[in-house]
Amino acid sequence: MQNALYELTAAQLTEGYRTKKITPVEATQACLDRIADLNPVINAFCLVDEAAALAQAEQSTARWQTNTPLGPLDGVPVSIKDLLLTKDWPTRRGSKVIPAEGDWSEDSPPVARIRDAGGILLGKTTTPEFAAKGVTDSPLTGATRNPWDITRTPGGSSGGAAAAVASGMGPLALGTDAGGSLRIPAAMCGLFTIKPTGGRVPSYPPTPYGSFAASGPISWSVEDAAILLTVLSGDDWRDGSALPLDSMDYANGLNQDLRRLRIGWSPDLGFARPQTAVLDAAEKALGQLEALGHLVEKVSAPFDNPTNTYEDLRAGMTVAAFARMGDAQFAQMDPALVAHIQESRSNANLASYLAADSARTEICRQMRQFHTEFDLLLTPALACTTFEVGIDGPMGMAESRHWSPYTFPFNLTRQPAVTLPCGMDPNGLPLAIQVVGPLYSEMLLLQFSRQYERAYPWNRARATPRLPE
Template identity: 45%
Template sequence: MSTTATELIKAYASGESSPVEATQDALDAIKAKDGELNAYCLVDAESALRQAKASETRWREGGPLSPLDGVPTSIKDMFLTEGWPTLRGSKCIDPNLPWDVDSPVTARLRESGAVLLGKTTTPELAWKAVTDSPLTGITRNPVDPSKTTGGSSGGSAAAVAAGMGVLSVGTDGGGSVRIPASFCGIVGFKPTHGRIPLFPASPFGPLSHAGPMTLSVADTALMLDILSRPDHRDPAALPPYQGIYLDASERDVTGLRVAFSPDLGYVNVDPEVAAIVAEAVAVLEKLGLNVTRSDPGFTDPLDAFEVLWSTGAAQWLETFPAGSDVLVDPGLLGMWRKGLTHSAADYLEATAIRAALGILMGEFHSRFDVLVTPTVPIPAFEAGHDIPPGSALTGWPQWTPFTYPFNMTQQPAISIPVGVTGAGLPVGLQIVGPRHADDVVLAVARTLESALA
């Protein structure tokens, strides 16, 4: 595994390493690997080294801006970045716009002194759970480049997994941080909705979250401490957390009530994935957590999710220039057209289903502190396909049924790597907590991560 952010900052403090060295290492890795992996759509080496030199001076003088100061970091190309275009994987967005605004995520990272290397790939408008687009092509998995990274934050996952930067930040509207984290063998966290402020507001509305993508749970907590700082541009943002997530991730979790649902009561899970996740859950029980096999008790909310997702996509695409229909991803075009068929009543019905699901999960968490499931029921499949080749599936949400329900409920959910298949492909385990219990989710994840190390 590459050096983590928490290890890097200790090395910076002791003088064993420097931000310039770490940044050059990341740039060298990009040069060596990204021609094959295609994780970045923009790299600004000159700017990154300039930032790293400034950070090195701060560390030498004993005044780093934050614990992320000097850590090489990438940003998914869905977040506005001053001075860099945000094309969102689309040929329909003009790269020559002013690009003079930072999103809250970018602003917090700049303020923290993180070294921004560049921007990572996304499917067009982050619409699907694999990472390829008409603009940037196919992004490939560092574990096996013939396989998909998953998506939509696949560029970020590939960058972190391949050592092409230590940290990244992605978006998650239906699993888009957790799915590629699982497929690439890293940590991906979707915090409670509103914990990380967003601007501009996502057309996917209450489904959309931002989240850290890292090599360790400690790095995730460290990053969340920065990204969750307030920003007035998001009226749905939560009040600041009254604590430090990095410290909270070290809390004792002995005795916590864990519900283990291997299939949510309706999911077909690959036998290898199921066995690897079950072995990890057994470790949790040995660590003193009270594990009970229990399904939450809801049926698959796929139809309601797809109404919410397709109407959001259609609303966004209706703002695109005339003639865009011949330029967009064909699958996105299909979703655009599907979204236009839904009425306001359809949307309100889907919203009511989302609310009922949230109430059900609220009651479930009165009995259990966390829910544990596989992150994805299958390992990574062949790159360049929206669904596993040869399957009878018709759309990407059908192969990721463990993730999108918790976008609908807005709960914190993390994926951590817990093993590999016989073919060497990573498997992720998902830990879900009640809304606002981000600290509990991080603590359980860090405890299990440590035990499996």
């Protein structure tokens, strides 16, 4: 192997295991060493279990030595966002109000699938408190930094997951997305992600935000994301809304030739205000897609402005999610989250929630109609590039709906969406496009993304080893 082990993709690692050039123990130790070197600076992990990871790696090495791997993920180091139950590890969700002591005896469905597939669980990655905002800092774990520039945020709420992958602390990360929480940090860290169709990856325990949410991979490559999504997908008896198991192998057929696709390009969705650098990079990507043979057509807004619909639904969900919390808990929590909870309690009501739910149904209908004419929808991933760590938004875009207006609509519609790196801003920071497909079109999105990746491969971040003086 030419590259350092921590630079290899999951697919490259498993090929190395198959040919006996490397072992899961060696790869896991390389990631653990990288974590030891860089996590004090990046702060991507809030928990690392070196002993457990190496024990799993020993078991995987034994399987590979006898050519009996559990599957394409066997021996691959994976990190888990600290929002997902993980057996024997506390899941504190970035909050001091959740004690480390407790009955941590169960894996959430996606974690269980990774474990059953032989993935090596490295530890838990940071999240803002209760994953409630689009940057990653919390009273419990402090601020997480972007490996491209450690004075900048990696985004959120799966910011620790993205920062870990971008800095080489592991090739794959499991995150969640209820408003952009996979796509935002992937875009800010120059990585690939796919938010699958709602219900594609089963979830447990239930949450009021469940109809918005999806779990999915963050990775360096499309192939790696396809491998992990294959493992994650399917039914689980604990999730009554999970889609049936379809036995789809998303990594198989990635390089299949695509027919000419008709792609609708919306630079603003009718309400966003993207920065010039964002539009410049996206429009360059349009030309690249046309060079690949696809038909790209600028479209008007495919739906009515969904901001109020999302916010009214979110307010009702927030009241339900934090119903048992009061002043004692609020004193330990992120003031911005406390303010949102209190505002939701003041403004949310049954009538506004039901009206928003009806409006959501109409937005879903409008997108279904859009896809009768267009195979895919293309937008910028974000309205801006990454900004300074420690703030919730750049100047003039204080709230995430201003700088991340493109992601949350597709949590409303439950549609699958990917983030594709497409260049750099004038400061050398990553920019990305978002591609949205019809419901259940993960295979098409992955094939499309792989075609783009092969034609226009993106660079990978290299973490700065120390803070500036």
